[in-house]
Amino acid sequence: MIRDRHAEIRPLLLGTAESVPNDCSALIIAGPERRLAAWEVGKIRDYLARSGRLMVLVDSGSKSGLEPLLEEWGVRLGQDRVIDSKNVSLLPANRDRAPVLGLGEVSVIRYGRHMITDGLDGLMSTFIMPQSVEPMPSSSRGGSLNDHADRPRVIELAFSSGKSWAEVDFEQNPPQYNEGYDRSGPVALAVCVEKGISSEFTMDIKPVRMVVFGDSQFAANRCLAGGNETLFINALEWLLEREDHPSGATELAGRYSLKIESDGRRVSFIVIVMALPLVLAGLGFMVGLARRDRRSSPASFRKESAGK
Numbered sequence: 001m002i003r004d005r006h007a008e009i010r011p012l013l014l015g016t017a018e019s020v021p022n023d024c025s026a027l028i029i030a031g032p033e034r035r036l037a038a039w040e041v042g043k044i045r046d047y048l049a050r051s052g053r054l055m056v057l058v059d060s061g062s063k064s065g066l067e068p069l070l071e072e073w074g075v076r077l078g079q080d081r082v083i084d085s086k087n088v089s090l091l092p093a094n095r096d097r098a099p100v101l102g103l104g105e106v107s108v109i110r111y112g113r114h115m116i117t118d119g120l121d122g123l124m125s126t127f128i129m130p131q132s133v134e135p136m137p138s139s140s141r142g143g144s145l146n147d148h149a150d151r152p153r154v155i156e157l158a159f160s161s162g163k164s165w166a167e168v169d170f171e172q173n174p175p176q177y178n179e180g181y182d183r184s185g186p187v188a189l190a191v192c193v194e195k196g197i198s199s200e201f202t203m204d205i206k207p208v209r210m211v212v213f214g215d216s217q218f219a220a221n222r223c224l225a226g227g228n229e230t231l232f233i234n235a236l237e238w239l240l241e242r243e244d245h246p247s248g249a250t251e252l253a254g255r256y257s258l259k260i261e262s263d264g265r266r267v268s269f270i271v272i273v274m275a276l277p278l279v280l281a282g283l284g285f286m287v288g289l290a291r292r293d294r295r296s297s298p299a300s301f302r303k304e305s306a307g308k
Contacts, residue, residue: 001224001229001233002236005233005236005237005242007025007236007240012024012027014036014040014043014044015040017043019043019046019047020043020044020046020047020052022050024047024052025053025239025240026053026054026055026236026239026240027044027047027052027053027054027055028054028055028057029044029054029055029056029057029058029064029066030055030057030216030219031057031058031059031062031216031217032058032062032064032065032066033062035063035064035065036064036065036066037065038065040065041065041066041068041069044066044069045069045072048073048208048210051196051205051206051207051208052208053208053209053210053239053240053241054209054210054211054239055210055211055212055213055235055236055239056070056210056211056212056213057212057213057215057216057219058077058131058212058213058214058215058216059129059130059131059214059215059216059217060080060081060082060129060130060131060214060215061081061131061170070212071136073152073154073193073195073208073210074135074136074151074152074153074154074193075133075134075135075136075154075191075193075210075212076133076134076135076136077131077132077133077212077214078131078132078133078134078166078187078214079131079168080131080132080166080167080168080182080183081129081130081131081166081167081170082106082127082129082130082131082132082160082164082165082166082167082185082187082189082214083106083129083164083165083166083167083175083177084105084106084107084160084161084163084164085163085164085165085177104128104129105126105127105128106126106127106128106129106130106160106161106164106189107124107125107126107160107161108124108125108126108127108158108159108160108161108189108227109123109124109125109161110158110159110161110186111157111158111159112155112156112157112158112159113155114155114157114192115234115238116157116192116211116231116234116235116238117157117158117231117234118234119230119234120227120230120231120234123226123227123230124226124227125158125218125226125227125228125231126218126223126227126228127158127160127189127213127214127215127217127218128215128217128218128223129215130160130189130213130214130215130218131166131189131214131215132166132183132187132188132189132214133188133189133190133191133212133213133214134156134188134191135154135155135156135188135191136154150195151195152193152194152195152208152210153193153194153195154191154192154193155191155192155193156188156190156191157188157189157190157191157192157211157231157235158188158189158190158231159185159186159187159188159189160185160186160187160189161185161186162184162185162186163185164184164185164186164187165177165182165183165184165185165187166182166183166185166187167182168181168182169181169182189213189214189215190211190212190213190214190231191211191212192209192210192211192212192235192238193208193209193210193211193212194207194208194209194210195207195208196208206241209238209239209241210239211235211238211239213235218231218232219232
């Protein structure tokens with residue numbers, strides 16, 4: 001999908017690279033499984049100082065090492081996991097099973113107002129056990145235009161439902177909302193950041209842009225459909241500064257994606273995988289009995305029928 005948008009994809013090993021290359025249009029850090037070293041984070045910090053573009057997708061329960069850097073840009077990763085009350089008793093032990101079975105899903109139908117969320121009205125995105133991603137208190141958008149040029153502007157992009165909450169106790173199983181301890185929904189799950197405003201005096205200086213998601217699995221191949229696909233592609237197009245490019249929703253014309261919540265998915269699974277085969281087996285058994293009865297009918301009846 002990225003290549004279809006005329007972008008080249010290259011792997012980057014920060015351990016061997018002297019720095020993030022200057023021709024890197026957007027750096028994507030998707031689901032880091034180990035903590036980045038301070039000198040690796042330093043290379044990313046230097047890249048952002050060169051008007052870099054960064055997308056970060058960090059899963060709940062992980063320590064990426066990017067937390068201090070993101071806080072410098074006005075973004076706070078919650079040390080929590082967002083739970084939807086519809087799936088509270090069916091959380092998977094293994095995150096890899098969640099997208100397949102529909103467990104641990106958090107539905108998103110509310111979006112912030114931004115170029116990235118254009119075309120998402122009426123579409124549902126699905127995150128898998130995400131963590132909260134929110135603006136730091138100091139990153140509010142108040143103040144003068146000159147203040148805006150010097151301070152990152154953080155905008156919330158996607159929210160969980162009002163029936164969700166941010167669970168801070170990972171050991172509680174099944175998790176439950178504890179008033180005064182956990183935070184009730186809606187909870188922000190993704191933000192975008194921009195610093196620097198283009199003007200006639202700074203036409204050659206691009207603003208720094210960043211998008212941070214509290215989950216990486218929503219953009220995995222097996223989940224990238226419907227609202228997920230549009231959200232991811234729109235975020236990438238914004239980072240690449242292709243605002244005039246048709247949005248992901250426009251390119252999905254003629255394609256339809258049916259999104260079923262976990263309760264409906266379990267019912268569908270029972271009907272399709274269990275009930276329908278049993279019905280077909282029962283029909284086959286009845287047909288077999290009918291044929292057997294015809295073959296075992298009296299010979300006189302068969303002769304009489306043949307005579308007629």
